[in-house]
Amino acid sequence: MGWFNETFKRQGMDEHGQPLNRMYRAHAVQERQVDELIGLVKGVLADGAICQGEVQYLLKWIESNRTAADQWPANVLYPRIATALADGHMDEEEEREIMSLLISTVGNRSLPKDGEASHSTALPLCHPTPTIRYAAQTFCFTGKFNSGTRDWCGRQVHDRGGFAASGITKKLNYLVIGEIGSRDWLHSTHGLKIKKALEYRDAGQPLHIVSEQHWYGSIQAQD
Template sequence: MHSDHRNYFKFTSKARLDKSVNALIGIVEGIVIDGQINALELDYLNLWLAEHDAVRDQHPFNELVPVVTAAVADGILTEEEHADIVWLCERLRSTEFYDDVTADLQRLHAIMGGIVADTHISVEELRALSDWMADHEHLKTCWPFDEVGSLITGVLADKQIDAKEHAMLQAFFAEFTPLLDDRTITSPRVLEGRQIVGLCAVDPEISFMERGFCFTGASSRFTRAEFEGVVKRLGGSAHSSPSKKVHYLVIGAEGNPCWAFACYGRKVENAIKLRKAGSRVVIVHELDFHDALADHGS
Protein backbone atom coordinates (compact mmCIF):
# COMPACT_ATOMS: atom_id res chain seq x y z
CA MET A 1 0.00 0.00 0.00
CA HIS A 2 1.31 3.47 -0.86
CA SER A 3 2.28 5.46 2.24
CA ASP A 4 0.01 8.35 1.22
CA HIS A 5 -3.00 5.99 1.31
CA ARG A 6 -2.59 4.63 4.86
CA ASN A 7 -4.30 7.55 6.55
CA TYR A 8 -7.39 7.07 4.37
CA PHE A 9 -7.80 3.31 4.46
CA LYS A 10 -8.99 2.91 8.03
CA PHE A 11 -11.74 5.48 7.46
CA THR A 12 -12.96 4.30 4.05
CA SER A 13 -13.53 0.54 4.22
CA LYS A 14 -17.32 0.91 3.87
CA ALA A 15 -16.94 3.51 1.13
CA ARG A 16 -14.58 1.26 -0.84
CA LEU A 17 -16.97 -1.69 -0.53
CA ASP A 18 -19.93 0.41 -1.72
CA LYS A 19 -17.88 1.75 -4.63
CA SER A 20 -16.95 -1.80 -5.60
CA VAL A 21 -20.59 -2.89 -5.44
CA ASN A 22 -21.71 -0.09 -7.73
CA ALA A 23 -18.77 -0.67 -10.08
CA LEU A 24 -19.51 -4.38 -10.44
CA ILE A 25 -23.17 -3.64 -11.10
CA GLY A 26 -22.17 -1.11 -13.76
CA ILE A 27 -19.74 -3.54 -15.41
CA VAL A 28 -22.43 -6.20 -15.58
CA GLU A 29 -24.88 -3.68 -17.03
CA GLY A 30 -22.26 -2.55 -19.54
CA ILE A 31 -21.31 -5.98 -20.88
CA VAL A 32 -24.95 -7.07 -21.24
CA ILE A 33 -26.27 -3.70 -22.42
CA ASP A 34 -26.68 -4.90 -26.04
CA GLY A 35 -28.13 -8.27 -25.00
CA GLN A 36 -25.02 -10.12 -26.16
CA ILE A 37 -21.94 -11.45 -24.41
CA ASN A 38 -18.57 -12.52 -25.79
CA ALA A 39 -15.29 -13.95 -24.56
CA LEU A 40 -13.53 -10.61 -24.23
CA GLU A 41 -16.35 -9.22 -22.10
CA LEU A 42 -16.20 -12.29 -19.86
CA ASP A 43 -12.42 -11.90 -19.60
CA TYR A 44 -12.91 -8.28 -18.54
CA LEU A 45 -15.41 -9.26 -15.85
CA ASN A 46 -13.11 -12.00 -14.55
CA LEU A 47 -10.14 -9.64 -14.55
CA TRP A 48 -12.10 -7.12 -12.51
CA LEU A 49 -13.15 -9.85 -10.07
CA ALA A 50 -9.55 -11.01 -9.76
CA GLU A 51 -8.42 -7.51 -8.85
CA HIS A 52 -11.20 -7.34 -6.23
CA ASP A 53 -10.69 -10.83 -4.84
CA ALA A 54 -10.78 -9.55 -1.26
CA VAL A 55 -14.48 -8.70 -1.53
CA ARG A 56 -15.85 -11.28 -3.96
CA ASP A 57 -17.15 -13.49 -1.12
CA GLN A 58 -18.91 -10.62 0.63
CA HIS A 59 -22.52 -9.62 0.16
CA PRO A 60 -23.72 -8.61 -2.40
CA PHE A 61 -20.92 -9.97 -4.59
CA ASN A 62 -21.64 -13.50 -3.45
CA GLU A 63 -25.24 -13.01 -4.61
CA LEU A 64 -24.62 -11.23 -7.90
CA VAL A 65 -21.59 -13.10 -9.26
CA PRO A 66 -23.19 -16.61 -9.34
CA VAL A 67 -26.25 -15.26 -11.15
CA VAL A 68 -24.12 -13.51 -13.77
CA THR A 69 -21.79 -16.49 -14.16
CA ALA A 70 -24.69 -18.89 -14.71
CA ALA A 71 -26.41 -16.57 -17.17
CA VAL A 72 -23.38 -16.10 -19.41
CA ALA A 73 -21.93 -19.61 -19.11
CA ASP A 74 -23.22 -20.64 -22.55
CA GLY A 75 -22.10 -17.38 -24.19
CA ILE A 76 -25.72 -16.47 -24.93
CA LEU A 77 -27.71 -13.97 -22.92
CA THR A 78 -31.43 -14.46 -23.30
CA GLU A 79 -33.91 -11.63 -22.88
CA GLU A 80 -35.11 -13.18 -19.61
CA GLU A 81 -31.55 -13.55 -18.28
CA HIS A 82 -30.80 -9.94 -19.22
CA ALA A 83 -33.95 -8.75 -17.43
CA ASP A 84 -33.09 -10.83 -14.33
CA ILE A 85 -29.56 -9.38 -14.15
CA VAL A 86 -30.75 -5.79 -14.57
CA TRP A 87 -33.42 -6.34 -11.89
CA LEU A 88 -30.87 -7.79 -9.48
CA CYS A 89 -28.43 -4.95 -10.20
CA GLU A 90 -31.07 -2.37 -9.34
CA ARG A 91 -31.95 -4.20 -6.13
CA LEU A 92 -28.33 -4.51 -4.98
CA ARG A 93 -27.31 -0.97 -5.91
CA SER A 94 -25.69 0.54 -2.84
CA THR A 95 -26.39 4.05 -1.54
CA GLU A 96 -25.68 3.29 2.11
CA PHE A 97 -22.46 5.33 2.12
CA TYR A 98 -22.66 7.42 -1.05
CA ASP A 99 -25.60 9.54 -2.17
CA ASP A 100 -27.71 8.65 -5.22
CA VAL A 101 -25.72 10.88 -7.57
CA THR A 102 -22.31 9.50 -6.62
CA ALA A 103 -23.55 5.89 -6.64
CA ASP A 104 -25.05 6.26 -10.11
CA LEU A 105 -21.95 8.04 -11.43
CA GLN A 106 -19.92 5.08 -10.18
CA ARG A 107 -22.26 2.84 -12.17
CA LEU A 108 -21.98 5.03 -15.27
CA HIS A 109 -18.18 4.80 -15.20
CA ALA A 110 -18.34 1.02 -14.91
CA ILE A 111 -20.98 0.72 -17.64
CA MET A 112 -18.61 2.53 -20.01
CA GLY A 113 -15.87 0.11 -18.98
CA GLY A 114 -18.15 -2.84 -19.68
CA ILE A 115 -19.12 -1.46 -23.08
CA VAL A 116 -15.52 -0.97 -24.16
CA ALA A 117 -14.36 -4.29 -22.66
CA ASP A 118 -14.35 -6.09 -26.01
CA THR A 119 -12.69 -3.10 -27.75
CA HIS A 120 -15.77 -2.63 -29.96
CA ILE A 121 -18.52 -0.06 -29.44
CA SER A 122 -21.69 -0.56 -31.44
CA VAL A 123 -24.62 1.66 -32.33
CA GLU A 124 -26.84 -0.65 -30.28
CA GLU A 125 -24.66 -0.17 -27.21
CA LEU A 126 -24.70 3.61 -27.57
CA ARG A 127 -28.48 3.64 -27.94
CA ALA A 128 -28.86 1.43 -24.88
CA LEU A 129 -26.49 3.69 -22.93
CA SER A 130 -28.51 6.70 -24.06
CA ASP A 131 -31.66 5.00 -22.76
CA TRP A 132 -29.94 4.35 -19.41
CA MET A 133 -28.95 8.00 -19.21
CA ALA A 134 -32.51 9.09 -19.99
CA ASP A 135 -33.57 7.13 -16.90
CA HIS A 136 -30.89 8.85 -14.80
CA GLU A 137 -31.31 12.51 -15.66
CA HIS A 138 -30.59 13.48 -12.06
CA LEU A 139 -26.93 13.16 -13.13
CA LYS A 140 -27.18 16.14 -15.48
CA THR A 141 -24.47 18.80 -14.93
CA CYS A 142 -22.27 16.12 -13.30
CA TRP A 143 -19.07 15.28 -15.15
CA PRO A 144 -18.88 13.16 -17.28
CA PHE A 145 -22.65 12.64 -17.76
CA ASP A 146 -23.15 15.67 -20.02
CA GLU A 147 -19.98 14.88 -21.96
CA VAL A 148 -21.08 11.30 -22.62
CA GLY A 149 -24.50 12.51 -23.77
CA SER A 150 -22.95 15.07 -26.10
CA LEU A 151 -20.60 12.48 -27.62
CA ILE A 152 -23.43 9.99 -28.17
CA THR A 153 -25.67 12.63 -29.78
CA GLY A 154 -22.90 13.74 -32.13
CA VAL A 155 -21.82 10.24 -33.10
CA LEU A 156 -25.33 8.91 -33.71
CA ALA A 157 -26.45 11.90 -35.76
CA ASP A 158 -25.81 9.88 -38.94
CA LYS A 159 -26.82 6.56 -37.28
CA GLN A 160 -23.38 5.03 -37.69
CA ILE A 161 -19.94 5.05 -36.05
CA ASP A 162 -16.96 5.74 -38.30
CA ALA A 163 -13.38 4.82 -37.44
CA LYS A 164 -12.47 8.26 -36.06
CA GLU A 165 -15.59 8.39 -33.88
CA HIS A 166 -14.96 4.86 -32.64
CA ALA A 167 -11.41 5.71 -31.63
CA MET A 168 -12.63 8.82 -29.79
CA LEU A 169 -15.35 6.91 -27.93
CA GLN A 170 -13.00 4.06 -27.07
CA ALA A 171 -10.38 6.43 -25.67
CA PHE A 172 -12.96 8.34 -23.61
CA PHE A 173 -14.74 5.29 -22.21
CA ALA A 174 -11.44 3.61 -21.34
CA GLU A 175 -10.46 6.60 -19.17
CA PHE A 176 -12.81 5.32 -16.48
CA THR A 177 -11.47 1.74 -16.43
CA PRO A 178 -9.08 1.33 -13.46
CA LEU A 179 -7.60 -2.06 -14.33
CA LEU A 180 -3.96 -3.11 -14.36
CA ASP A 181 -1.61 -0.10 -14.53
CA ASP A 182 -4.07 2.58 -15.58
CA ARG A 183 -5.10 4.00 -12.20
CA THR A 184 -5.97 7.59 -13.05
CA ILE A 185 -7.59 9.65 -15.76
CA THR A 186 -4.96 10.82 -18.25
CA SER A 187 -6.63 12.51 -21.23
CA PRO A 188 -10.41 12.69 -20.67
CA ARG A 189 -12.72 15.26 -22.22
CA VAL A 190 -14.97 17.89 -20.70
CA LEU A 191 -17.87 19.90 -22.11
CA GLU A 192 -17.09 23.63 -22.02
CA GLY A 193 -19.83 25.70 -23.54
CA ARG A 194 -20.84 23.70 -26.60
CA GLN A 195 -17.43 22.18 -27.23
CA ILE A 196 -15.87 18.95 -25.99
CA VAL A 197 -12.29 19.74 -25.03
CA GLY A 198 -9.47 17.90 -23.30
CA LEU A 199 -9.61 17.99 -19.53
CA CYS A 200 -5.91 17.43 -18.82
CA ALA A 201 -3.54 19.88 -20.42
CA VAL A 202 -1.30 18.54 -23.19
CA ASP A 203 2.38 19.53 -22.77
CA PRO A 204 1.36 22.31 -20.36
CA GLU A 205 3.55 25.30 -19.57
CA ILE A 206 3.93 25.05 -15.79
CA SER A 207 5.25 28.02 -13.81
CA PHE A 208 6.00 27.87 -10.08
CA MET A 209 6.64 31.41 -8.87
CA GLU A 210 3.52 32.71 -7.08
CA ARG A 211 1.44 29.87 -8.53
CA GLY A 212 -0.90 27.71 -6.43
CA PHE A 213 -0.73 23.90 -6.60
CA CYS A 214 -3.02 21.17 -5.34
CA PHE A 215 -2.22 17.45 -5.46
CA THR A 216 -4.47 14.40 -5.68
CA GLY A 217 -3.61 10.72 -5.85
CA ALA A 218 -0.26 9.16 -5.03
CA SER A 219 3.11 9.08 -6.76
CA SER A 220 5.77 6.39 -6.92
CA ARG A 221 8.41 9.14 -6.88
CA PHE A 222 7.30 11.63 -4.22
CA THR A 223 5.19 11.66 -1.09
CA ARG A 224 2.59 14.41 -0.80
CA ALA A 225 4.84 16.31 1.61
CA GLU A 226 7.76 16.10 -0.82
CA PHE A 227 5.59 17.41 -3.66
CA GLU A 228 4.54 20.37 -1.56
CA GLY A 229 8.11 21.01 -0.44
CA VAL A 230 9.37 21.17 -4.04
CA VAL A 231 6.64 23.63 -5.01
CA LYS A 232 7.41 25.92 -2.08
CA ARG A 233 11.15 25.90 -2.81
CA LEU A 234 10.38 27.07 -6.35
CA GLY A 235 8.25 29.98 -5.11
CA GLY A 236 4.80 28.41 -5.32
CA SER A 237 2.18 27.56 -2.72
CA ALA A 238 0.48 24.26 -1.84
CA HIS A 239 -3.26 23.96 -1.17
CA SER A 240 -5.32 21.12 0.25
CA SER A 241 -8.22 21.50 -2.22
CA PRO A 242 -9.00 23.25 -5.53
CA SER A 243 -10.09 26.88 -5.27
CA LYS A 244 -9.65 30.17 -7.10
CA LYS A 245 -6.19 30.35 -5.55
CA VAL A 246 -5.13 27.10 -7.26
CA HIS A 247 -3.59 27.34 -10.72
CA TYR A 248 -2.63 23.65 -11.14
CA LEU A 249 -4.20 20.41 -9.95
CA VAL A 250 -1.60 17.63 -10.30
CA ILE A 251 -2.92 14.05 -10.57
CA GLY A 252 -0.58 11.43 -9.12
CA ALA A 253 -0.02 8.48 -11.45
CA GLU A 254 -0.67 5.91 -8.70
CA GLY A 255 -4.18 7.19 -8.05
CA ASN A 256 -5.91 6.40 -4.77
CA PRO A 257 -8.15 3.38 -4.02
CA CYS A 258 -10.04 5.58 -1.55
CA TRP A 259 -11.21 8.00 -4.25
CA ALA A 260 -14.99 8.28 -4.61
CA PHE A 261 -14.67 7.20 -8.23
CA ALA A 262 -12.49 4.58 -9.86
CA CYS A 263 -9.95 6.87 -11.56
CA TYR A 264 -10.43 10.23 -9.85
CA GLY A 265 -11.78 11.81 -6.70
CA ARG A 266 -13.48 14.89 -5.32
CA LYS A 267 -10.60 17.23 -6.10
CA VAL A 268 -10.81 16.53 -9.84
CA GLU A 269 -14.59 16.85 -9.64
CA ASN A 270 -14.27 20.25 -7.91
CA ALA A 271 -11.63 21.41 -10.38
CA ILE A 272 -13.99 20.62 -13.25
CA LYS A 273 -16.73 22.65 -11.56
CA LEU A 274 -14.31 25.56 -11.21
CA ARG A 275 -13.34 25.23 -14.88
CA LYS A 276 -16.97 25.32 -15.97
CA ALA A 277 -17.52 28.38 -13.78
CA GLY A 278 -14.73 30.23 -15.57
CA SER A 279 -11.71 29.50 -13.37
CA ARG A 280 -8.44 28.87 -15.19
CA VAL A 281 -7.27 25.94 -13.07
CA VAL A 282 -5.11 23.63 -15.19
CA ILE A 283 -5.33 19.88 -14.56
CA VAL A 284 -2.01 18.18 -15.27
CA HIS A 285 -0.73 14.62 -15.02
CA GLU A 286 2.16 13.91 -12.69
CA LEU A 287 4.51 13.13 -15.61
CA ASP A 288 4.11 16.68 -16.95
CA PHE A 289 4.82 18.00 -13.45
CA HIS A 290 8.09 16.07 -13.36
CA ASP A 291 9.01 17.44 -16.80
CA ALA A 292 8.44 20.96 -15.47
CA LEU A 293 10.67 20.25 -12.46
CA ALA A 294 13.42 19.05 -14.79
CA ASP A 295 13.10 22.25 -16.83
CA HIS A 296 13.61 24.22 -13.61
CA GLY A 297 16.64 22.16 -12.65
CA SER A 298 14.95 20.32 -9.78
Protein backbone atom coordinates in the same frame (compact mmCIF):
# COMPACT_ATOMS: atom_id res chain seq x y z
CA MET B 1 -42.82 5.70 18.92
CA GLY B 2 -42.21 9.19 20.28
CA TRP B 3 -38.60 8.37 21.24
CA PHE B 4 -38.09 6.61 17.88
CA ASN B 5 -39.34 9.60 15.87
CA GLU B 6 -37.37 12.14 17.90
CA THR B 7 -34.18 10.12 17.54
CA PHE B 8 -34.47 9.97 13.74
CA LYS B 9 -35.34 13.66 13.51
CA ARG B 10 -32.21 14.57 15.46
CA GLN B 11 -30.20 12.49 13.04
CA GLY B 12 -31.91 14.08 10.03
CA MET B 13 -33.81 10.88 9.16
CA ASP B 14 -37.51 10.12 8.81
CA GLU B 15 -39.29 7.09 10.30
CA HIS B 16 -38.24 5.00 7.29
CA GLY B 17 -34.57 5.80 7.84
CA GLN B 18 -34.42 8.16 4.84
CA PRO B 19 -32.66 11.54 5.00
CA LEU B 20 -35.00 14.48 5.60
CA ASN B 21 -32.68 16.81 3.70
CA ARG B 22 -33.76 16.72 0.06
CA MET B 23 -30.43 18.06 -1.17
CA TYR B 24 -28.68 15.21 0.62
CA ARG B 25 -30.99 12.67 -1.01
CA ALA B 26 -30.46 14.24 -4.44
CA HIS B 27 -26.69 14.09 -3.99
CA ALA B 28 -26.90 10.43 -2.96
CA VAL B 29 -28.96 9.67 -6.09
CA GLN B 30 -26.38 11.42 -8.26
CA GLU B 31 -23.55 9.39 -6.75
CA ARG B 32 -25.44 6.12 -7.30
CA GLN B 33 -26.13 7.06 -10.91
CA VAL B 34 -22.50 7.99 -11.55
CA ASP B 35 -21.45 4.66 -10.06
CA GLU B 36 -23.93 2.90 -12.33
CA LEU B 37 -22.67 4.77 -15.40
CA ILE B 38 -19.06 3.86 -14.66
CA GLY B 39 -20.14 0.26 -14.21
CA LEU B 40 -21.89 0.34 -17.58
CA VAL B 41 -18.80 1.77 -19.24
CA LYS B 42 -16.66 -1.00 -17.74
CA GLY B 43 -19.17 -3.55 -19.03
CA VAL B 44 -19.05 -2.11 -22.53
CA LEU B 45 -15.24 -2.31 -22.49
CA ALA B 46 -15.10 -5.80 -20.98
CA ASP B 47 -14.49 -7.55 -24.31
CA GLY B 48 -11.97 -4.95 -25.53
CA ALA B 49 -14.24 -3.63 -28.28
CA ILE B 50 -17.35 -1.49 -28.67
CA CYS B 51 -20.25 -1.53 -31.10
CA GLN B 52 -22.80 1.07 -32.10
CA GLY B 53 -25.56 -0.62 -30.11
CA GLU B 54 -23.56 -0.38 -26.89
CA VAL B 55 -22.75 3.29 -27.46
CA GLN B 56 -26.40 4.03 -28.25
CA TYR B 57 -27.38 2.34 -25.00
CA LEU B 58 -24.98 4.58 -23.04
CA LEU B 59 -26.43 7.64 -24.77
CA LYS B 60 -30.00 6.62 -23.92
CA TRP B 61 -29.02 5.85 -20.33
CA ILE B 62 -27.61 9.34 -19.84
CA GLU B 63 -30.68 10.89 -21.43
CA SER B 64 -32.90 8.85 -19.09
CA ASN B 65 -30.93 9.78 -15.97
CA ARG B 66 -30.96 13.55 -16.11
CA THR B 67 -29.87 13.86 -12.47
CA ALA B 68 -26.46 12.53 -13.46
CA ALA B 69 -26.33 14.16 -16.89
CA ASP B 70 -24.72 17.34 -15.56
CA GLN B 71 -22.21 15.46 -13.43
CA TRP B 72 -18.77 14.26 -14.42
CA PRO B 73 -18.20 11.99 -16.34
CA ALA B 74 -21.68 12.05 -17.95
CA ASN B 75 -21.34 15.73 -18.86
CA VAL B 76 -18.18 14.89 -20.83
CA LEU B 77 -19.37 11.63 -22.36
CA TYR B 78 -22.79 12.83 -23.52
CA PRO B 79 -21.88 15.60 -25.99
CA ARG B 80 -19.13 13.57 -27.64
CA ILE B 81 -21.23 10.41 -27.95
CA ALA B 82 -24.24 12.42 -29.17
CA THR B 83 -22.10 14.07 -31.84
CA ALA B 84 -20.69 10.73 -33.00
CA LEU B 85 -24.20 9.28 -33.38
CA ALA B 86 -25.86 12.41 -34.75
CA ASP B 87 -26.02 10.97 -38.28
CA GLY B 88 -27.23 7.59 -37.04
CA HIS B 89 -23.96 5.87 -37.85
CA MET B 90 -20.65 5.50 -36.00
CA ASP B 91 -17.74 5.20 -38.43
CA GLU B 92 -14.33 3.69 -37.63
CA GLU B 93 -12.74 7.00 -36.66
CA GLU B 94 -15.63 7.85 -34.34
CA GLU B 95 -15.46 4.36 -32.89
CA ARG B 96 -11.77 4.81 -32.04
CA GLU B 97 -12.47 8.20 -30.49
CA ILE B 98 -15.33 6.90 -28.34
CA MET B 99 -13.29 3.84 -27.34
CA SER B 100 -10.46 6.11 -26.17
CA LEU B 101 -12.92 8.34 -24.36
CA LEU B 102 -14.52 5.42 -22.49
CA ILE B 103 -11.15 3.97 -21.51
CA SER B 104 -10.04 7.34 -20.14
CA THR B 105 -13.26 7.50 -18.11
CA VAL B 106 -12.57 4.33 -16.12
CA GLY B 107 -8.77 4.44 -16.21
CA ASN B 108 -5.99 2.52 -17.87
CA ARG B 109 -7.11 -1.10 -18.22
CA SER B 110 -3.59 -2.46 -18.61
CA LEU B 111 -1.95 -4.47 -15.80
CA PRO B 112 1.11 -2.94 -14.13
CA LYS B 113 3.97 -5.03 -12.80
CA ASP B 114 2.39 -5.64 -9.42
CA GLY B 115 -0.58 -7.32 -11.12
CA GLU B 116 -3.11 -4.73 -9.98
CA ALA B 117 -5.15 -2.84 -12.51
CA SER B 118 -4.55 0.90 -12.66
CA HIS B 119 -7.61 2.92 -11.79
CA SER B 120 -6.21 6.34 -12.61
CA THR B 121 -8.26 8.44 -14.98
CA ALA B 122 -7.09 10.77 -17.74
CA LEU B 123 -10.46 12.32 -18.58
CA PRO B 124 -10.34 15.41 -16.30
CA LEU B 125 -6.90 16.51 -17.53
CA CYS B 126 -6.63 19.76 -19.46
CA HIS B 127 -6.18 19.45 -23.20
CA PRO B 128 -3.96 20.78 -24.58
CA THR B 129 -1.63 20.44 -21.61
CA PRO B 130 -0.78 23.89 -20.21
CA THR B 131 2.67 25.32 -19.65
CA ILE B 132 3.37 25.08 -15.92
CA ARG B 133 4.60 28.22 -14.17
CA TYR B 134 5.60 28.39 -10.54
CA ALA B 135 6.14 31.98 -9.41
CA ALA B 136 3.22 32.99 -7.13
CA GLN B 137 1.18 29.99 -8.37
CA THR B 138 -0.69 27.63 -6.03
CA PHE B 139 -0.59 23.84 -6.46
CA CYS B 140 -2.55 21.00 -4.90
CA PHE B 141 -1.53 17.34 -5.21
CA THR B 142 -3.93 14.42 -5.04
CA GLY B 143 -3.59 10.69 -5.53
CA LYS B 144 -0.47 8.54 -5.23
CA PHE B 145 2.77 9.73 -6.76
CA ASN B 146 5.66 7.86 -8.32
CA SER B 147 8.01 10.84 -8.25
CA GLY B 148 8.01 11.38 -4.48
CA THR B 149 5.96 12.00 -1.36
CA ARG B 150 3.41 14.83 -1.11
CA ASP B 151 5.90 16.72 1.08
CA TRP B 152 8.58 16.30 -1.57
CA CYS B 153 6.21 17.57 -4.27
CA GLY B 154 5.34 20.57 -2.12
CA ARG B 155 9.02 21.39 -1.60
CA GLN B 156 9.61 21.36 -5.37
CA VAL B 157 6.87 23.95 -5.74
CA HIS B 158 8.17 26.13 -2.87
CA ASP B 159 11.74 25.97 -4.20
CA ARG B 160 10.48 27.43 -7.48
CA GLY B 161 8.52 30.29 -5.96
CA GLY B 162 5.09 28.68 -5.72
CA PHE B 163 2.75 27.59 -2.95
CA ALA B 164 1.40 24.15 -2.01
CA ALA B 165 -2.20 23.89 -0.78
CA SER B 166 -3.91 20.94 0.87
CA GLY B 167 -7.35 21.58 -0.61
CA ILE B 168 -9.26 22.95 -3.58
CA THR B 169 -10.13 26.66 -3.56
CA LYS B 170 -10.99 29.24 -6.18
CA LYS B 171 -7.45 30.60 -5.84
CA LEU B 172 -5.89 27.30 -6.90
CA ASN B 173 -3.92 27.39 -10.15
CA TYR B 174 -2.95 23.73 -10.62
CA LEU B 175 -4.34 20.41 -9.43
CA VAL B 176 -1.77 17.68 -10.03
CA ILE B 177 -3.20 14.14 -10.20
CA GLY B 178 -1.00 11.21 -9.28
CA GLU B 179 -0.45 8.62 -11.97
CA ILE B 180 -1.78 5.87 -9.69
CA GLY B 181 -5.40 6.59 -8.87
CA SER B 182 -7.44 5.28 -5.96
CA ARG B 183 -9.48 2.11 -6.55
CA ASP B 184 -12.59 3.96 -5.40
CA TRP B 185 -11.40 7.38 -6.58
CA LEU B 186 -14.93 8.75 -7.06
CA HIS B 187 -15.75 8.56 -3.34
CA SER B 188 -12.25 9.10 -1.98
CA THR B 189 -10.53 12.36 -1.05
CA HIS B 190 -8.68 11.95 -4.34
CA GLY B 191 -11.93 11.85 -6.29
CA LEU B 192 -13.64 14.63 -4.34
CA LYS B 193 -10.75 16.99 -5.07
CA ILE B 194 -10.98 16.22 -8.78
CA LYS B 195 -14.74 16.78 -8.75
CA LYS B 196 -14.42 20.14 -6.93
CA ALA B 197 -11.65 21.28 -9.28
CA LEU B 198 -13.79 20.36 -12.30
CA GLU B 199 -16.68 22.41 -10.91
CA TYR B 200 -14.46 25.47 -10.50
CA ARG B 201 -12.86 24.99 -13.92
CA ASP B 202 -16.24 24.58 -15.62
CA ALA B 203 -17.43 27.75 -13.85
CA GLY B 204 -14.65 29.71 -15.52
CA GLN B 205 -11.90 29.66 -12.89
CA PRO B 206 -8.37 29.58 -14.39
CA LEU B 207 -7.61 26.21 -12.80
CA HIS B 208 -5.44 23.69 -14.63
CA ILE B 209 -5.74 19.94 -14.01
CA VAL B 210 -2.56 18.13 -15.00
CA SER B 211 -1.00 14.70 -14.60
CA GLU B 212 1.98 13.87 -12.42
CA GLN B 213 3.89 13.01 -15.59
CA HIS B 214 3.35 16.48 -17.08
CA TRP B 215 4.13 18.23 -13.80
CA TYR B 216 7.28 16.19 -13.19
CA GLY B 217 8.42 16.94 -16.73
CA SER B 218 8.25 20.65 -15.92
CA ILE B 219 10.41 20.05 -12.84
CA GLN B 220 13.03 18.20 -14.89
CA ALA B 221 13.01 20.90 -17.55
CA GLN B 222 14.02 23.49 -14.97
CA ASP B 223 16.82 21.43 -13.41
